[in-house]
Amino acid sequence: MGQQKIRKAVFPVAGLGTRFLPATKAVPKEMLTVVDKPVIQYVVDEAAEAGIEHFVFVTGRGKGVIEDYFDIQFELEQMLRERNKNAELTLLADLLPTAGTASFTRQQVPLGLGHAVWCARDIVGNEPFAVLLPDMIMSSEKSCLKGMVEVYDKTGGNVLAVEECDPALAHKYGIVGVGDKVGEEGFKITQMIEKPAKGTAPSNFFINGRYILQPEIFKILETQERGAGNEIQLTDGMLALAKSQDFSAYHFKGETYDCGAKDGFILANLAFALKRDDIRPLIEGPLKAITSKL
Numbered sequence: 258m259g260q261q262k263i264r265k266a267v268f269p270v271a272g273l274g275t276r277f278l279p280a281t282k283a284v285p286k287e288m289l290t291v292v293d294k295p296v297i298q299y300v301v302d303e304a305a306e307a308g309i310e311h312f313v314f315v316t317g318r319g320k321g322v323i324e325d326y327f328d329i330q331f332e333l334e335q336m337l338r339e340r341n342k343n344a345e346l347t348l349l350a351d352l353l354p355t356a357g358t359a360s361f362t363r364q365q366v367p368l369g370l371g372h373a374v375w376c377a378r379d380i381v382g383n384e385p386f387a388v389l390l391p392d393m394i395m396s397s398e399k400s401c402l403k404g405m406v407e408v409y410d411k412t413g414g415n416v417l418a419v420e421e422c423d424p425a426l427a428h429k430y431g432i433v434g435v436g437d438k439v440g441e442e443g444f445k446i447t448q449m450i451e452k453p454a455k456g457t458a459p460s461n462f463f464i465n466g467r468y469i470l471q472p473e474i475f476k477i478l479e480t481q482e483r484g485a486g487n488e489i490q491l492t493d494g495m496l497a498l499a500k501s502q503d504f505s506a507y508h509f510k511g512e513t514y515d516c517g518a519k520d521g522f523i524l525a526n527l528a529f530a531l532k533r534d535d536i537r538p539l540i541e542g543p544l545k546a547i548t549s550k551l
């Protein structure tokens with residue numbers, strides 16, 4: 258089926274990051290480092306691997322450094338050139354988005370994820386798009402968004418990435434109901450419930466922070482009432498959209514790290530560092546020594 262290509266991805270980076278204070282008082286959580294790259298770089302790389310051509314950042318107060326990160330640093334690069342630091346120069350050049358492919362808009366007040374996505378409406382326009390929560394980073398052979406695009410190419414409509422959780426913990430997540438299979442890795446979503454009461458969840462598949470949405474979501478979010486936490490919630494918008502449009506799921510089977518939480522961030526650092534041939538030999542032994550003393 259010829260679906261409209263997913264060209265644009267929205268990264269809502271305007272949250273307050275209160276779970277990570279005091280670090281996030283002056284540094285956005287998206288700029289915290291996992292091994293040697295900021296968290297946001299992992300998420301942008303995931304999007305690029307899935308064929309995204311335009312990266313839309315919804316920023317807020319104190320997040321200007323994210324915009325600087327995706328720009329050239331003239332003085333630094335000049336100095337690296339003078340010192341013949343060619344490998345470092347190439348590294349920076351490789352990470353720079355092509356001119357005109359990164360857009361920044363601002364959510365002046367953090368009114369919620371749904372509101373942040375709505376702030377991107379003019380830049381996204383009338384086409385389906387991806388949303389990637391920039392504090393969730395994933396480790397897998399195939400990028401999570403790439404797997405979602407493969408499901409989307411079969412189904413069209415809206416696609417959410419889901420993972421399995423311990424059924425006893427389903428009440429902590431946004432959970433989906435499971436319908437007909439779509440290929441090997443997808444299924445039709447029959448219902449969505451945000452934090453179902455204990456023992457009532459229709460499955461243990463939770464929404465993990467990656468979305469492909471149709472542009473009709475913007476119209477819904479425009480008038481969306483505040484929901485949980487007194488915030489304009491994306492989930493409420495999706496529930497309204499599901500009344501008129503199909504939602505499908507991509508079953509992601511890699512690892513996800515919530516870098517907006519201290520434990521997820523530390524685990525991400527350990528996991529990504531242990532995967533690196535240049536770092537694993539340096540830390541494996543000391544790590545064992547630390548844990549053996551616990």
Ligand code: UTP
Nearest residue numbers: 269270271272273274275276367368369370373
């Ligand atoms: P979170 O609830 O995880 O982020 O929102 P937060 O509000 O920054 O974190 P805590 O709970 O205070 O620690 C999920 C994503 O939505 C973005 C956040 O930046 C995060 O990436 N977000 C949330 C916005 O961009 N604007 C908002 O108003 C709320």
